[in-house]
Amino acid sequence: MTEAMAQKPAMPDERAVAALREREGSPWTGIWSVILKEMADHLSSTRIFILEVLILLAALGTVYVASQNIQQTTAEDQFLYLRLFTTAQQPLPAFVGLLAFFIPLVAIALVFDAINGEFSRRTMSRILAQPIYRDALLMGKFLAALFTLALVCTAIWLLIFGLGILRLGVAPGGEEVGRGLLFLVATIFYGGIWLALGLVFSVVFRQSATAALASIAVWLFFTVFWGMIAGVAAQTLSPIRIGLPDEFLAQANMELALSRFSPNTLYAETMVALLRPEIRSLGILLPTQLEGAILGAPLPLSQSLLLVWPQMTGLVAASILLFALGYVLFQRQEIRA
Amino acid sequence: MVDSVIQTKDLTKKYGEFVAVDGLNLEVQAGEVFGLLGPNGAGKTTTILMILGLTEPTAGSVRVLGLDPARQPLSVKSRVGYLPDQVGFYDELTARENLTYIARLNGIPDSQIDRRVDEALARVGLEKVAYKRAGTFSRGMRQRLGLADVLVKQPQLIIMDEPTSGLDPEASHEFLEMILDLKKEGITILLSSHLLYQVQAVCDRVGLFSQGKMVLEGTVENLAQRVLGGAYRVLVDVESVQPEIAQALEKIPGVAHVQVTDTKKYQVEAAHDIRPEAAQAVISAGGRLLGLGVQAQSLDDIYTAYFQGGSI
Ligand SMILES: Nc1ncnc2c1ncn2[C@@H]1O[C@H](COP(=O)(O)OP(=O)(O)O)[C@@H](O)[C@H]1O
Ligand SMILES: [Mg+2]
Numbered sequence: 001m002t003e004a005m006a007q008k009p010a011m012p013d014e015r016a017v018a019a020l021r022e023r024e025g026s027p028w029t030g031i032w033s034v035i036l037k038e039m040a041d042h043l044s045s046t047r048i049f050i051l052e053v054l055i056l057l058a059a060l061g062t063v064y065v066a067s068q069n070i071q072q073t074t075a076e077d078q079f080l081y082l083r084l085f086t087t088a089q090q091p092l093p094a095f096v097g098l099l100a101f102f103i104p105l106v107a108i109a110l111v112f113d114a115i116n117g118e119f120s121r122r123t124m125s126r127i128l129a130q131p132i133y134r135d136a137l138l139m140g141k142f143l144a145a146l147f148t149l150a151l152v153c154t155a156i157w158l159l160i161f162g163l164g165i166l167r168l169g170v171a172p173g174g175e176e177v178g179r180g181l182l183f184l185v186a187t188i189f190y191g192g193i194w195l196a197l198g199l200v201f202s203v204v205f206r207q208s209a210t211a212a213l214a215s216i217a218v219w220l221f222f223t224v225f226w227g228m229i230a231g232v233a234a235q236t237l238s239p240i241r242i243g244l245p246d247e248f249l250a251q252a253n254m255e256l257a258l259s260r261f262s263p264n265t266l267y268a269e270t271m272v273a274l275l276r277p278e279i280r281s282l283g284i285l286l287p288t289q290l291e292g293a294i295l296g297a298p299l300p301l302s303q304s305l306l307l308v309w310p311q312m313t314g315l316v317a318a319s320i321l322l323f324a325l326g327y328v329l330f331q332r333q334e335i336r337a
Numbered sequence: 338m339v340d341s342v343i344q345t346k347d348l349t350k351k352y353g354e355f356v357a358v359d360g361l362n363l364e365v366q367a368g369e370v371f372g373l374l375g376p377n378g379a380g381k382t383t384t385i386l387m388i389l390g391l392t393e394p395t396a397g398s399v400r401v402l403g404l405d406p407a408r409q410p411l412s413v414k415s416r417v418g419y420l421p422d423q424v425g426f427y428d429e430l431t432a433r434e435n436l437t438y439i440a441r442l443n444g445i446p447d448s449q450i451d452r453r454v455d456e457a458l459a460r461v462g463l464e465k466v467a468y469k470r471a472g473t474f475s476r477g478m479r480q481r482l483g484l485a486d487v488l489v490k491q492p493q494l495i496i497m498d499e500p501t502s503g504l505d506p507e508a509s510h511e512f513l514e515m516i517l518d519l520k521k522e523g524i525t526i527l528l529s530s531h532l533l534y535q536v537q538a539v540c541d542r543v544g545l546f547s548q549g550k551m552v553l554e555g556t557v558e559n560l561a562q563r564v565l566g567g568a569y570r571v572l573v574d575v576e577s578v579q580p581e582i583a584q585a586l587e588k589i590p591g592v593a594h595v596q597v598t599d600t601k602k603y604q605v606e607a608a609h610d611i612r613p614e615a616a617q618a619v620i621s622a623g624g625r626l627l628g629l630g631v632q633a634q635s636l637d638d639i640y641t642a643y644f645q646g647g648s649i
Contacts, residue, residue, distance in 0.1 A: 025411045033441035041429075122425025126486065129389055129419035130442040131411040335391050336382065 023133075030132035034140025035147070042110060042148040051106045052152055058102065059156050060163070062088075062095040067167035078298065081164050081172040082179060082275045095160070096271050100264060101223075103187060106152065107194035108215040110145040113208035114199055115330060120208065125335055138330050142199055142323060149191040157184050175277075178301050183274045186308070189315040190267040194219070196322035203329045222262040230258035256283060266315050270308040277304060282311070340367045341400075342494050342525045343388060348397035350383050350549075357383040359549035360397070365527055370520050372536050373529040374636065375546030381529035382422060384546075385498055388527070389419055402493060415443060418487030422498040424479060428472030432463055432482055435471050436489050443490045457485040461515065477508035484515060495519065497528040501535055513539050533636035545640060553643060561634035564643045566593025567606035573615050574602050574628035585618035606634075 042048050066087035070080060077083065088094035115138070118124040128134065157180065161172060172180070197218060201211040234255035240247040259265045269282045277298030299307070343365040350358040358380040365371045373381045386392035388399055390406025390413055399406055406413045426435045436454045445453060458464045461481040466474070474482060480500065487495055500516070501509035516526060516539050530536045537543065537557050545553040545560070553560050561568040575582060578601055586595045586605055594606040605615060612629050619626045 023407075024409050029411060030442045030444065033438065037438050037441075041427075121427065122421070122423055123427060125386075125391065125421040126419070126424055126439075126483075127442070128391060129414055129417075129421070130439060130490075131415040131444065132442055133410070336386065 027135035038144030111198035372540035372543040379546035418492035424483035426471035585622040
């Protein structure tokens with residue numbers, strides 16, 4: 001009830017639109033003050049600290065085990081460091097698997113109370129009575145969370161490379177570092193989607209707990225159910241009637257296309273292509289496509305990057321769309337605390 | 338020449354069909370304390386939000402310090418301080434950190450921030466708890482911190498929404514004293530309250546709100562004159578109530594209304610202090626005078642009388 005009241009948007013008004021077009025000054029006035037304050041909050045908050053410790057332990061555990069594994073089996077491998085990220089050993093999953101799981105959680109934890117928290121603390125009207133636009137507040141909060149996430153990811157990334165030097169005893173090659181860096185960037189983009197989603201929910205729901213639950217629900221939906229739904233939907237949309245190979249191919253392609261609506265799929269594909277240079281395609285590979293290719297020969301970095309370009313832009317585009325949605329909703333919100 | 342600091346013209350706010358503020362024409366002059374008074378739900382907060390540009394008006398216009406809050410929000414907000422109803426702070430930050438954030442948002446140069454924040458805290462008597470977390474503050478301290486928060490930007494106009502609600506009598510008295518100090522510095526103040534009696538002492542002029550309309554506006558004396566027929570209420574205590582005494586009192590020039598209270602007193606509304614004439618009237622009507630008292634009219638009486646009597 002109260003939520004419905006709270007969300008009742010201000011009246012769409014031509015004057016509002018006119019004012020928006022010709023308002024004075026930069027919409028980003030004061031954004032750095034917001035970013036610095038929010039980052040200080042994040043970095044000193046217990047909530048984030050707990051998650052950081054969890055990721056750190058997970059990172060250390062998986063990478064340690066992976067390095068042991070690599071030391072035992074190492075043949076001449078060009079990409080030892082990348083194996084640190086991707087080697088799984090029972091019962092531990094690979095580091096990248098853990099990351100795909102943890103990043104959304106950290107992102108959601110960073111923003112689920114970004115906007116509604118200001119309302120419930122009754123600070124919103126006081127802050128917006130300062131000479132800043134709502135744009136700066138929302139964007140500042142998003143960027144502060146993104147920078148915090150980037151900081152955490154980079155620290156862990158450095159730690160892993162450091163651990164690698166200690167355990168593997170060789171320095172990483174240039175291409176490995178390049179691929180590792182791109183992987184870091186992709187991970188931060190992946191976090192960006194969940195940040196934008198959490199931010200939208202923190203605008204929509206007046207209760208922080210509701211916003212957190214809604215974000216987690218979306219995450220669960222994509223992590224657990226979307227794969228199944230894509231499978232079932234592909235069977236209905238592109239059924240196999242006679243059993244021709246073309247039909248099987250069409251269905252498989254349909255399923256892949258549907259599954260790519262999930263940020264998890266996009267991230268997983270990006271991860272695979274960047275960290276496993278021998279991956280030549282992210283789609284369904286036909287034997288004809290492999291003709292002339294030397295199986296197992298790694299792709300150069302530029303080719304791998306080309307491979308994941310659609311996925312990366314997809315991640316960024318989705319973040320921007322979600323942020324824009326949050327922006328529009330927030331602009332129209334009554335700010336009466 | 339007197340500048341008008343706030344000027345609204347036919348300012349209207351509708352929520353769907355519901356009219357929260359209805360064609361408001363308000364003018365607040367530089368240096369005065371204006372009270373926006375009325376019961377809960379009268380539209381005071383909505384008016385304030387429109388003045389600050391935090392809510393879009395449905396119709397009408399607002400000028401604040403000669404600026405349009407919708408077009409020049411940054412200029413308006415850097416000159417106007419706003420103390421919201423039940424102001425909130427970041428509880429995990431100290432008083433000082435809370436104000437520092439506000440100073441930064443106002444673009445105050447780093448070299449001046451510390452000084453300004455300390456000055457503001459000292460102004461409201463919170464310098465001793467500057468390094469305490471805002472979460473530990475009492476309601477009264479929070480309200481004072483809210484005032485310090487407003488003072489950091491050195492505003493020309495301060496708008497306070499229900500500044501004394503939730504404060505104990507002593508704290509609200511102290512707070513009103515601070516408002517008077519600010520007025521002495523020439524800061525224009527607009528405050529809203531549903532506690533008419535409490536704030537009438539600090540307001541130069543008041544506007545009485547009811548259901549989105551400003552039904553009365555002027556100085557308290559002026560309103561008393563118009564609604565009650567007199568700015569003074571003289572209480573005449575006699576030994577026994579007789580019709581002749583009432584008649585004699587009514588004949589005094591300037592008397593608007595004579596009424597017998599349950600405690601056997603005459604209650605006389607008059608334009609000026611008529612105690613000497615009243616004494617004479619009682620004696621000459623053959624009554625025995627026991628006591629005489631005079632009260633300035635309270636806003637509550639005016640409000641009640643206005644709504645009982647319909648309109649003027
Ligand atoms: N977002 C809203 N949607 C619908 N009605 C509202 C909204 N905000 C305020 N109102 C109504 O507008 C009226 C005036 O409210 P307000 O300005 O807060 O009064 P006051 O501050 O004088 O107590 C109230 O009746 C309130 O219910
Ligand atoms: Mg109010």
